[in-house]
Amino acid sequence: MWEFIADHILTLITFLPLLGGLIVLALPRERKGAVRWTALVFTSLPLVLAAVLYGGFDHRAAGFSAGSGIQFVERFPWIRDYNIQYFVGVDGLSMPMVLLCALICPLCVLASWSIEKGVKGYHFLFLLLETGMMGVFVALDFFLFFIFWEVMLLPMYFLIGIWGGPRKEYAAIKFFLYTLVGSVLMLLVIIYGYLATTPHTFDLTELARNNAVLGYRAVLWWALFIGFAIKIPLFPFHTWLPDAHVEAPTAISVVLAGILLKMGTYGILRINYSMLPDVTRSLALFLAAIGTVNIIYGALCAMAQKDLKKLVAYSSISHMGYVVLGMASFTDEGLNGAVLQMFNHGVVTAMLFLLVGVIYDRAHHREIDGFGGLAMVTPNYAFVTFLAFFAALGLPGLNSFISEALVLLGAFKSFKILTAVAATGVIITAGYCLWTLQRVFLGKVNEKYALLPDLSARETASLVPLAVLVVVLGFYPQPVLDLMRSTLGSLNALVLAAL
């Protein structure tokens, strides 16, 4: 039993949610409580297993792409004639993402407790979504990766489209079409890469090792990049994001910002960097520039928003810009900062969206100017929100500070002027965060909301783990940094060696 779990831990983490989803489907329609608890159990099990995974992960031995650096490998042929494998494993790049995903999903189930319509369908789709997300982070076969990548689309489409806000249909199809454009380009690259190698293979480690056989390198790079850039989302492919976020139900916004956006940068690091290192290296300046644009543009847009959720959505665009800037620096600090920022932003933005959901559940609107003086009415809520916004603006002592500082430190070595421009983003961010806090929580109490109830036990339970992480990682980021250091070091060396 234990041996089986140890041997198949990644498969279990990936497919337990799907199993839970099938169980949910089999439950009777009226048993809403049973459905919710089943979903909670089957999202918590991967969290437990992820903790085991964390314990067993040897971060010193973690490398990149070389067979030895990947741990907890499971590998067997799937379609033998076409050399398609079921090949999963984790290294220092995917490990933080698996942990993040495992952590956020149960919290989302908690946040979805108040959903009343179509409970069964909702939880089935959510569990399917978790399988898709986990699969993307652990898959090391390009074909398998693509399947998981696309499998996420369907539940996401329905989750936004059925349980979303007033313009849900528009938002859902926009999300679907945007992402599909990106992924069909990726599919062409996958097939091209498969045919270019001899023997034909979809194995990502193999493709990285033999990347010299690939022709049309710049075209391939751009085809992959556009697919991932849409997901991040990078300017100018970002327009689906505010729509999707505003219309999606709370838990889905959390997943979208907390995990899905990271897949874009994860994909660039895992695939563009390793398969086409020379092109990546030559486009470093472009990457850094587009990252900077994202930081400034996202922050300015956020400042202009009247809707609290839209503000958080644009702040995500801004924060993902740091990730791209850090990635483009090709320094160890920058890369580590970028991946740490992916993790930290996942935690912070999840908190922010949960908090927006809390206020929306009570007031049924999200107008920033429609509140006022809430700190007096709901002190606990105000405390957690202040913490989250302070983390978002990068207050020293909270987690985002470390990652943003690392990113800027690394980027400054490579791009002095761009980094100086990007650093002004920190000020704009502080501006909109503080201004929002002031408008919502300070000032005169809005009489309409004088009797607003404070955080419930369930809401507290979904927020506390994240709040603890925000503080702990702010003082002691080592546990996460250790995971990725050696992998990112070898990835960086790989790219630097290419040119």
Add this chain to the structure above:
Amino acid sequence: MNNLESLRYVAPEAFLALSVILLLTVSLFLKPERNVPNLYYPLGIAALAAALVLELSSFADPAVPKDLFLGMLRSDGLGHVFKVLCLVSGILFLVFSLAARETAKRFHDAVEYVILALTLTLGMMLFVASNNVLMLYLGMELLSFTSYLLTGFVDRDERTTEAAVKYLLFGAVASGVMIYGLSLLYGLTGSLDFSAIMSSLVSNQVSGAMFVIAVSFILTGLGFKIAAFPFHLWSPDVYEGAPTAFSAFLSVGPKAAGFAVLIRVLYQVFGPGTEAAATAQADWTFTIAALSALTMTVGNLAALPQRNIKRMLAYSSIAHAGYALMAVASGSLFGVRAAFFYFAVYLLMNLAAFLVAIVVSNAYYTERLEGYEGLGWKGAPGAFLASAMTIALFSLAGIPPFAGFIGKVYLLLAVIRKGPALYWLAVVAVLNTVISLYYYARVVRMMFLSRRVKGAALSVRTVEHSLSYAVLAVLTALTILLGIYWQPLDRLSGLAQAFLQ
């Protein structure tokens, strides 16, 4: 091989022909009675199923192609696997007819209907097995004439009449053009046999305007059968007017048969590996690639504004013919495998979509998209129907983990393997996938995202209902299963490659 020896290789065809005669004879002595349940459908299904068993058991040695009846027909892998497809679609045609209100109830001409269905299937089987220009034409006409009759068989309204007349007129012109092309080919080579034509083309270095005209005219006739651009104009009207079960059948059976013959003609007559073909082949590769790109784009763009489910599926099936043409354009043996694979999964998902259309039209008397509003929220049967439709449509759009995605991968593999000359076609194809998603998703949106539940709940009480739900469950399950593990189907598709000597 002479006529007597050949007989044992055409057991399925012979059996079908005998069944037709037997059914005709029996019907003379049985008066139609109003209250007796219709026995002819089960009999027809049984006959087709028996033919399918015979066909599968004659798979013994498909790797070695054999010429039958002194070269009129040919027994080879390509013919075998496509005949299986024809038979399966024939069986499902009758099952669907049984499930659909318009063809199941108040229907006293059932025996003629079933006989026509059997004859049509026989025509398709002869068509795909033909090895001679005359046989090709005879098979095609047998297939076409029965199709015209079945299109207008149920006298529903003026759209049906329009469909049948339109189909007949278009079809007559197309077959006239085609036989003119075939006769030019005969004039050029002095032979009717495929391999003799090929060797004559090679040895006499045939080229020039006459040859080009002959090839284009033949392609016109086949293009009409598979509804490729610019010969696709008949199909939306015919699909809309014909009984839905028959529209479903038209979109897979005759289309697959047309593709099998297209492959046969292009590979066996104007085929690769010969000197003359070296020039001719370069030509047809590009021609087919261009046709493919145009067909899929026109089909998808025209499907966008459709509000009638049958018209939408008609345009979608034009687009899919365009996708499948990619495999033919690749001109490789892998392309043949990919084409068969694609048609096999296309049969599953497209027929699943049509079956949902039949059930919905039974319940709500509508073929408009509005009839689908809130379908997913109408109790368990509604949720099942809507889920099955969703899976079928997303599979058609080529989204994993459904079989349609694997089919697309095969087609892209075939095209990209061909080399840089056809990369543009792969790009056009994947962009078309995105366009197609928009109209497929509109149906899904109607069913699930809209929560205005209109119309009564669905009933599942009658036998016809449980039959259609069961068939739908099987089709859907296969669509998912083949999307996850498709090795067996790949092996079967591999047989299609063994047809050149």
